Amino acid sequence: MFDAPLRRVLEAPLARIAATIDKRWVTPDRLTTSGLVLGLGSAVTAGLQWWYIALVLWLLSRCADGLDGPLARHRQTQSGAGGFYDITADFIVYGSTVVGVAVGVSAAFGAPQWPFLFVLLAYYINGAAFLAFSSIAEKTGRTLDDGRSLSFLGGLAEGAETVLVHSLWLLFPMFGWQIALVWSVVVGVSAAQRIVGGYRALS
Template identity: 70%
Template sequence: MLDAAARRVLDEPLARAAAVLDRPWLSPDRLTLAGLVLGLGSAVAAGLQAWTAALVLWLVSRLADGLDGPLARQRRAAGSPGDAGSGGFFDITADFLVYGSTVLGVAIGATRGSDAPWEPFAAVLLAYYVNGTAFLAFSSIAERAGRQLDDGRSLSFLGGLAEGTETIAVHALWLLLPAVAWQVAWGWAAVVALSAAQRMVAGYRALR
């Protein structure tokens, strides 16, 4: 829901930061890999209840993830070789791995030594699964049907209540307030599930 507004605010600063980072040894895929490693580190730290470290690693991971796209666009604009298809595939795969891992890490850390239930986090993972299936299926079929939604990203991305900006904020909130993480998880699972239903309806209508 907030991605379009966030991109309007952040696109220019991220492009400037990517220009500063533009060095021959630093490729967009390496930035994606850095985001992946940092995100997995955040999940491990959360599982160990090292909440401050997990929060820092999470935010830096998402910053790296936000910079790989601008760097790739700058390289293409400058005529540098690169494969947007493989880069986009790596990026979305890394995102799914990081999101799922951090939910698991928070679930382990938040329920260890307490009476906090694990079910809300399982509900979040299920909602992520359905939500991801809906927009990835739409992107694939829309490509074949010539009905892509081009907003500069690698995939035809159906908007919804739960997008990347909201995901970053909620995961950060878990790490800031682990004592109430399971309550937040119930609410987030409901929002993601509603977003999945919204994407299923919108995708079906768009492809009719």
């Protein structure tokens, strides 16, 4: 929901940061890898109930993820391979952090894990919807170009909201399952929006 306005606000600052870190040994793929490793570290530390460490790793992971694209655009080296790696890494990080938080809150507070299963199901449906749309839109010439490698369908829950909610889990783990339950509904509504919107856009 907030991704488009945030991209407009952050485009110039991220471009400046990308120019600053444009060193021979810093590449977009290495930034993606850093985001992936940090994200997995956040999932593991959440499972161990090291909440603040997990939060720092999560935020650093998303910062690295937010810079790989601007650096590729700065160097004019955007590629399908880089876009594929980036979205795959995002899916791995999002899914693993849900699992890590579920394990952590269950062990620490005896919280139920089924709300987190609903979150994973909603993520799965959302991913299927926008990946299928992106593929078919490419074949039919109906792509939505916002500078990213894939055609993303907007929805109530997007990247910014995901970063916020995963941060809330780590800040307030004692309410983790309740947050997960509400979040699963929000992501489920987003999935419905993307299914309907994608069908209409391709009709």
